[in-house]
Amino acid sequence: MRVDVRxxxxxxxxxxxxxxxxxxxxxxxxxxxxxxVVRGYPALAPFGPHTLFAVGQDYVxxxxxxxxxxxxxxxxxxxxxxxxxxx
Amino acid sequence: xxxxIDRPISADxxxxxxADPAAGGICVFLGxxxxxxRGRRVRYLEYEAHVxxxxxxxxxxxxxxxxxxxxxxxxxxxxxxxxxxxxxxxGIAVAAPHRRMAFEACQYAIDRLKAVVxxxxxxxxxxxxxWVGPAGFPS
Numbered sequence: 334m335r336v337d338v339r340x341x342x343x344x345x346x347x348x349x350x351x352x353x354x355x356x357x358x359x360x361x362x363x364x365x366x367x368x369x370v371v372r373g374y375p376a377l378a379p380f381g382p383h384t385l386f387a388v389g390q391d392y393v394x395x396x397x398x399x400x401x402x403x404x405x406x407x408x409x410x411x412x413x414x415x416x417x418x419x420x
Numbered sequence: 421x422x423x424x425i426d427r428p429i430s431a432d433x434x435x436x437x438x439a440d441p442a443a444g445g446i447c448v449f450l451g452x453x454x455x456x457x458r459g460r461r462v463r464y465l466e467y468e469a470h471v472x473x474x475x476x477x478x479x480x481x482x483x484x485x486x487x488x489x490x491x492x493x494x495x496x497x498x499x500x501x502x503x504x505x506x507x508x509x510x511g512i513a514v515a516a517p518h519r520r521m522a523f524e525a526c527q528y529a530i531d532r533l534k535a536v537v538x539x540x541x542x543x544x545x546x547x548x549x550x551w552v553g554p555a556g557f558p559s
Contacts, residue, residue, distance in 0.1 A: 342468050342540035343551040379558040387538065390476040406470060408538055410553050 334359055334401035336366055343409045344384075348374050357399065363388075364395040366405050383410050421495045422478035424471045424539075429497055434513035438493035445519035447526040451510040453503050457543055466542040467500040467509055474498065477537045481529055489525045491516055496529065498539055509541075 338353040345351045355369050363386045371378045385408040386393050399405060421437055431448045438446055453465050478496045485491045493515035503509055512529045516522035541552045 339470075341470060341538070342542070343553070346551075383553065383557050385538075387470070387473060390473040392536075406473075406538075408470070409540055409551060410557060411534070411536065411538055411540065 334361070334399075336361070336399050336401070337404045338366065338370060339404060339406045341406065341408055344377065344380065344407050347376050347380075361399050362395065363393055363397050363399065363405060366399060367395070367407070370407070380409065384408065385410065421497070422475050422482060423497045424469050424474050425497055425499055426501045427499070429499055429508040429511040431508075431511065431513075434495050434497065434511050437495040438513045438515040440493045440515045442517060443493065443515035443522075444517050445522035446513060446515045447519075447522035448511065448513045449526050449530055450508040451530065452508050453505050455505045457545075460543075460545045460547070462505065463544045463546055464505070465503045465509065466544065467498070467503065468540050468542075469498065469500050470538040471500075474537050474539055478533065481532045481536070484532065485514065485525050485529060488528070489516065489521055491521070491525050494525075494529070496533065498533070498537065500539070 334357055336355045336357055338355060340348050340351050353370060355366055357365055357369060387406040387408060388403055431450055435446050435448050455462055482494045485494050491514060495513045498510045512526055514522050514525045514529065516525060543550050543552060
């Protein structure tokens with residue numbers, strides 16, 4: 334299935350583009366998508382533990398299943414610097 | 421009002437937006453660009469947002485103010501793009517029946533905004549630049 338990925342701020346600069354398109358197996362989760370992005374762009378690997386994920390206008394967890402056609406956003410920590418994952 | 425904007429923030433406009441005959445206090449907070457960070461001279465800042473999600477999260481914070489403080493007269497704006505020293509990057513106005521609650525609600529709002537609203541800041545120094553992140557974030 335196809336999933337679109339949007340990259341913001343630092344991640345956009347590291348990768349050099351603000352959007353990626355992934356082909357993922359059915360049942361893939363946010364974590365699967367992150368692993369696929371890092372496979373293509375290993376420079377992102379060190380950011381893994383800090384990364385926030387969003388679908389639509391809400392943060393989502395790494396274990397959230399993705400659906401075909403969804404847009405997954407990859408965020409660096411927000412500018413105040415406190416880590417959040419469940420708001 | 422909950423907006424991401426790309427023009428200067430006006431404290432007067434924010435105050436007027438929350439004006440309320442029942443209010444005894446209006447607290448307006450402006451976050452402004454500082455000329456020094458961790459001992460380095462700042463040239464300017466660049467802010468970037470996921471605009472629709474940022475506005476949606478600010479609106480959620482407005483909902484939290486209604487729930488926790490019973491306040492409904494709230495305005496929050498954050499500016500994006502390039503900001504010079506002294507310019508306001510974020511503005512929050514809260515009207516409340518009494519001053520203590522206005523201060524508390526305003527502080528709560530800015531703390532929550534910093535924690536959950538998807539906005540990122542790049543500090544551009546005289547000798548380099550850095551995206552701001554928490555301790556341990558790769559630089």
